[in-house]
Amino acid sequence: MIASSIRGGWQTTLADLAMILFMVTAAAMAEMPEPDADAAASAATPTEAPSPAPALPASGEPIAIYRAAPGAPPIGQWLAEQPRDPRQNLTIIARHRPGGGDRAAAAALALAQEARRAGRSARIVVEPGPAEELAAVLDFDGRQPN
Template structure:
Protein backbone atom coordinates (compact mmCIF):
# COMPACT_ATOMS: atom_id res chain seq x y z
CA UNK A 1 0.00 0.00 0.00
CA UNK A 2 1.27 3.43 -0.91
CA UNK A 3 1.69 6.09 1.83
CA UNK A 4 -0.26 8.60 -0.32
CA UNK A 5 -3.32 6.35 -0.58
CA UNK A 6 -4.75 6.99 2.93
CA UNK A 7 -4.65 10.75 2.30
CA UNK A 8 -6.30 10.74 -1.15
CA UNK A 9 -9.85 10.49 0.21
CA UNK A 10 -9.19 13.50 2.42
CA UNK A 11 -8.09 15.56 -0.57
CA UNK A 12 -11.21 14.59 -2.53
CA UNK A 13 -13.41 15.42 0.46
CA UNK A 14 -11.73 18.83 0.86
CA UNK A 15 -12.26 19.58 -2.85
CA UNK A 16 -15.95 18.65 -2.61
CA UNK A 17 -16.40 20.80 0.51
CA UNK A 18 -14.79 23.77 -1.26
CA UNK A 19 -17.04 23.30 -4.29
CA UNK A 20 -20.14 23.13 -2.06
CA UNK A 21 -19.04 26.29 -0.24
CA UNK A 22 -18.51 28.21 -3.50
CA UNK A 23 -21.86 27.10 -4.95
CA UNK A 24 -23.67 28.13 -1.75
CA UNK A 25 -21.86 31.47 -1.64
CA UNK A 26 -22.69 32.27 -5.27
CA UNK A 27 -26.34 31.38 -4.64
CA UNK A 28 -26.50 33.77 -1.66
CA UNK A 29 -24.84 36.55 -3.64
CA UNK A 30 -27.64 36.41 -6.22
CA UNK A 31 -30.44 36.24 -3.62
CA UNK A 32 -32.24 39.63 -3.36
CA UNK A 33 -33.65 38.85 0.11
CA UNK A 34 -30.19 38.18 1.54
CA UNK A 35 -28.76 41.57 0.54
CA UNK A 36 -28.63 44.13 3.37
CA UNK A 37 -30.49 47.40 3.06
CA UNK A 38 -28.39 50.37 1.99
CA UNK A 39 -28.03 53.33 4.36
CA UNK A 40 -30.51 51.89 6.86
CA UNK A 41 -33.39 51.82 4.36
CA UNK A 42 -35.92 49.01 4.42
CA UNK A 43 -35.83 46.60 1.52
CA UNK A 44 -39.07 45.70 -0.22
CA UNK A 45 -39.40 42.47 1.77
CA UNK A 46 -38.37 43.90 5.13
CA UNK A 47 -40.99 45.26 7.53
CA UNK A 48 -40.36 47.33 10.64
CA UNK A 49 -39.98 45.20 13.74
CA UNK A 50 -41.97 45.85 16.90
CA UNK A 51 -41.06 44.05 20.11
CA UNK A 52 -43.81 42.73 22.39
CA UNK A 53 -45.02 45.29 24.90
CA UNK A 54 -43.53 45.19 28.37
CA UNK A 55 -46.04 47.69 29.69
CA UNK A 56 -49.12 49.43 28.31
CA UNK A 57 -50.42 52.93 29.10
CA UNK A 58 -53.97 54.13 28.42
CA UNK A 59 -54.72 57.79 29.16
CA UNK A 60 -57.35 58.41 31.79
CA UNK A 61 -58.69 61.60 33.33
CA UNK A 62 -58.30 60.11 36.82
CA UNK A 63 -54.92 58.48 36.13
CA UNK A 64 -51.34 59.68 35.83
CA UNK A 65 -49.90 61.38 32.75
CA UNK A 66 -47.63 59.38 30.48
CA UNK A 67 -44.59 61.18 31.89
CA UNK A 68 -45.60 60.26 35.47
CA UNK A 69 -46.31 56.68 34.43
CA UNK A 70 -42.92 56.39 32.68
CA UNK A 71 -41.13 57.65 35.79
CA UNK A 72 -42.50 54.57 37.63
CA UNK A 73 -41.16 52.19 34.95
CA UNK A 74 -37.60 50.84 35.00
CA UNK A 75 -35.54 52.84 32.48
CA UNK A 76 -33.42 51.04 29.88
CA UNK A 77 -31.55 52.66 27.00
CA UNK A 78 -33.05 50.05 24.64
CA UNK A 79 -36.61 51.00 25.51
CA UNK A 80 -38.93 52.62 23.00
CA UNK A 81 -42.35 54.14 23.58
CA UNK A 82 -44.71 53.51 20.70
CA UNK A 83 -47.82 55.68 20.62
CA UNK A 84 -50.73 54.03 18.82
CA UNK A 85 -53.61 56.27 17.74
CA UNK A 86 -56.65 55.03 15.85
CA UNK A 87 -59.41 57.27 14.57
CA UNK A 88 -62.87 56.55 13.22
CA UNK A 89 -64.59 58.18 10.26
CA UNK A 90 -63.90 61.59 11.72
CA UNK A 91 -61.46 62.73 14.31
CA UNK A 92 -58.22 62.38 12.36
CA UNK A 93 -56.86 65.75 13.56
CA UNK A 94 -57.84 65.00 17.16
CA UNK A 95 -56.01 61.64 16.97
CA UNK A 96 -52.89 63.35 15.61
CA UNK A 97 -52.97 65.96 18.35
CA UNK A 98 -53.48 63.39 21.13
CA UNK A 99 -50.65 61.23 19.74
CA UNK A 100 -48.39 64.29 19.52
CA UNK A 101 -49.06 65.14 23.18
CA UNK A 102 -48.16 61.61 24.32
CA UNK A 103 -45.07 61.52 22.09
CA UNK A 104 -43.85 64.83 23.52
CA UNK A 105 -44.29 63.56 27.08
CA UNK A 106 -42.30 60.40 26.28
CA UNK A 107 -39.50 62.40 24.62
CA UNK A 108 -39.32 64.73 27.61
CA UNK A 109 -38.95 61.67 29.83
CA UNK A 110 -35.91 60.61 27.77
CA UNK A 111 -37.39 57.76 25.75
CA UNK A 112 -37.09 57.02 22.05
CA UNK A 113 -40.54 57.51 20.51
CA UNK A 114 -42.38 56.02 17.56
CA UNK A 115 -45.92 57.02 16.51
CA UNK A 116 -48.34 54.78 14.61
CA UNK A 117 -51.63 56.31 13.43
CA UNK A 118 -54.28 54.43 11.47
CA UNK A 119 -57.91 54.64 10.54
CA UNK A 120 -60.14 52.10 12.22
CA UNK A 121 -63.65 51.30 13.37
CA UNK A 122 -63.44 53.50 16.47
CA UNK A 123 -61.04 55.93 18.10
CA UNK A 124 -58.38 54.58 20.45
CA UNK A 125 -55.17 55.87 21.99
CA UNK A 126 -52.52 54.04 23.98
CA UNK A 127 -48.74 53.87 24.44
CA UNK A 128 -46.61 50.75 24.56
CA UNK A 129 -43.25 50.44 26.30
CA UNK A 130 -41.02 47.84 24.66
CA UNK A 131 -37.32 47.11 24.58
CA UNK A 132 -36.76 47.06 20.85
CA UNK A 133 -34.38 49.94 20.16
CA UNK A 134 -31.02 48.84 18.73
CA UNK A 135 -28.15 48.68 21.17
CA UNK A 136 -25.67 51.37 20.18
CA UNK A 137 -22.07 50.41 20.61
CA UNK A 138 -19.02 52.65 21.02
CA UNK A 139 -16.91 50.15 19.11
CA UNK A 140 -15.52 51.40 15.77
Protein backbone atom coordinates (compact mmCIF):
# COMPACT_ATOMS: atom_id res chain seq x y z
CA MET A 1 0.00 0.00 0.00
CA ILE A 2 2.86 2.38 0.79
CA ALA A 3 4.52 1.84 -2.60
CA SER A 4 1.34 2.88 -4.40
CA SER A 5 0.98 5.93 -2.18
CA ILE A 6 4.02 7.63 -3.66
CA ARG A 7 1.80 8.91 -6.43
CA GLY A 8 -0.87 9.93 -3.87
CA GLY A 9 1.31 12.23 -1.83
CA TRP A 10 2.44 12.48 1.75
CA GLN A 11 -1.12 12.43 3.13
CA THR A 12 -1.71 8.85 1.96
CA THR A 13 1.63 7.72 3.35
CA LEU A 14 0.85 9.34 6.69
CA ALA A 15 -2.59 7.71 6.77
CA ASP A 16 -1.01 4.29 6.07
CA LEU A 17 1.49 4.78 8.89
CA ALA A 18 -1.27 5.90 11.29
CA MET A 19 -3.30 2.77 10.44
CA ILE A 20 -0.27 0.55 11.06
CA LEU A 21 0.36 2.24 14.42
CA PHE A 22 -3.30 1.76 15.37
CA MET A 23 -3.22 -1.96 14.50
CA VAL A 24 0.05 -2.55 16.41
CA THR A 25 -1.33 -0.74 19.47
CA ALA A 26 -4.62 -2.66 19.34
CA ALA A 27 -2.77 -5.98 19.09
CA ALA A 28 -0.55 -5.07 22.06
CA MET A 29 -3.55 -4.03 24.15
CA ALA A 30 -5.34 -7.31 23.36
CA GLU A 31 -2.37 -9.31 24.68
CA MET A 32 -2.17 -7.45 28.00
CA PRO A 33 -3.38 -9.48 31.00
CA GLU A 34 -6.32 -8.15 33.01
CA PRO A 35 -5.20 -6.69 36.38
CA ASP A 36 -6.56 -8.43 39.45
CA ALA A 37 -8.90 -6.53 41.78
CA ASP A 38 -6.31 -6.12 44.58
CA ALA A 39 -3.71 -4.61 42.26
CA ALA A 40 -6.29 -2.27 40.75
CA ALA A 41 -7.48 -1.15 44.21
CA SER A 42 -3.95 -0.44 45.42
CA ALA A 43 -3.13 1.45 42.23
CA ALA A 44 -6.34 3.48 42.50
CA THR A 45 -5.65 4.65 46.06
CA PRO A 46 -2.31 6.47 46.17
CA THR A 47 -0.80 7.21 49.55
CA GLU A 48 -1.08 10.97 49.14
CA ALA A 49 -3.33 12.38 46.45
CA PRO A 50 -2.57 15.89 45.24
CA SER A 51 -5.32 18.37 45.92
CA PRO A 52 -7.20 19.00 42.67
CA ALA A 53 -7.65 22.50 41.35
CA PRO A 54 -11.12 23.74 42.20
CA ALA A 55 -13.64 23.46 39.41
CA LEU A 56 -14.94 26.73 38.10
CA PRO A 57 -18.71 27.14 37.76
CA ALA A 58 -18.49 29.27 34.63
CA SER A 59 -19.66 27.38 31.59
CA GLY A 60 -17.24 29.16 29.26
CA GLU A 61 -13.50 29.10 28.90
CA PRO A 62 -11.79 31.26 31.55
CA ILE A 63 -9.45 33.87 30.12
CA ALA A 64 -8.20 35.20 33.47
CA ILE A 65 -8.51 34.08 37.09
CA TYR A 66 -8.06 36.29 40.15
CA ARG A 67 -7.49 34.75 43.57
CA ALA A 68 -8.10 36.94 46.61
CA ALA A 69 -5.10 36.15 48.78
CA PRO A 70 -2.68 38.04 51.02
CA GLY A 71 -0.40 40.10 48.80
CA ALA A 72 -2.73 39.97 45.78
CA PRO A 73 -3.42 43.29 44.07
CA PRO A 74 -6.88 44.81 44.53
CA ILE A 75 -9.40 43.41 42.05
CA GLY A 76 -9.82 46.86 40.50
CA GLN A 77 -6.13 46.94 39.59
CA TRP A 78 -6.31 43.36 38.27
CA LEU A 79 -9.35 44.21 36.13
CA ALA A 80 -7.59 47.30 34.74
CA GLU A 81 -4.76 45.04 33.54
CA GLN A 82 -7.14 42.69 31.68
CA PRO A 83 -8.15 43.33 28.08
CA ARG A 84 -11.67 44.72 27.99
CA ASP A 85 -14.33 43.14 25.77
CA PRO A 86 -18.08 43.73 26.10
CA ARG A 87 -18.69 39.97 25.70
CA GLN A 88 -16.71 39.13 28.85
CA ASN A 89 -18.42 38.07 32.04
CA LEU A 90 -17.04 38.35 35.55
CA THR A 91 -17.97 35.60 37.99
CA ILE A 92 -17.00 35.80 41.66
CA ILE A 93 -16.75 32.41 43.34
CA ALA A 94 -16.79 32.07 47.12
CA ARG A 95 -16.26 28.60 48.53
CA HIS A 96 -16.79 27.90 52.20
CA ARG A 97 -16.62 25.17 54.78
CA PRO A 98 -19.80 24.12 56.61
CA GLY A 99 -21.20 27.03 58.59
CA GLY A 100 -19.19 29.66 56.72
CA GLY A 101 -21.74 30.56 54.05
CA ASP A 102 -22.62 33.99 55.47
CA ARG A 103 -18.98 35.01 55.77
CA ALA A 104 -18.22 33.76 52.23
CA ALA A 105 -21.24 35.60 50.81
CA ALA A 106 -20.18 38.84 52.51
CA ALA A 107 -16.64 38.51 51.14
CA ALA A 108 -17.99 37.83 47.63
CA LEU A 109 -20.30 40.84 47.85
CA ALA A 110 -17.41 43.09 48.96
CA LEU A 111 -15.32 41.85 46.01
CA ALA A 112 -18.26 42.48 43.64
CA GLN A 113 -18.59 46.04 44.97
CA GLU A 114 -14.88 46.63 44.30
CA ALA A 115 -15.37 45.29 40.77
CA ARG A 116 -18.38 47.58 40.25
CA ARG A 117 -16.24 50.57 41.27
CA ALA A 118 -13.81 49.42 38.56
CA GLY A 119 -16.66 49.44 36.03
CA ARG A 120 -17.49 45.72 35.90
CA SER A 121 -20.64 43.96 37.07
CA ALA A 122 -20.30 40.45 38.43
CA ARG A 123 -22.30 37.32 39.01
CA ILE A 124 -21.70 35.76 42.44
CA VAL A 125 -21.56 32.03 43.15
CA VAL A 126 -21.38 30.89 46.78
CA GLU A 127 -20.89 27.16 47.29
CA PRO A 128 -19.57 24.70 49.85
CA GLY A 129 -16.06 23.41 49.30
CA PRO A 130 -13.15 21.69 50.99
CA ALA A 131 -11.49 25.02 51.83
CA GLU A 132 -12.29 28.71 52.09
CA GLU A 133 -11.59 30.36 48.74
CA LEU A 134 -12.48 33.62 47.04
CA ALA A 135 -11.77 34.01 43.32
CA ALA A 136 -12.98 35.91 40.28
CA VAL A 137 -13.08 34.57 36.73
CA LEU A 138 -13.26 36.50 33.48
CA ASP A 139 -14.78 34.35 30.75
CA PHE A 140 -16.76 34.18 27.55
CA ASP A 141 -19.61 31.83 28.45
CA GLY A 142 -22.32 32.94 26.04
CA ARG A 143 -24.30 35.05 28.54
CA GLN A 144 -24.96 38.65 27.67
CA PRO A 145 -23.29 40.84 30.32
CA ASN A 146 -25.25 43.61 32.01
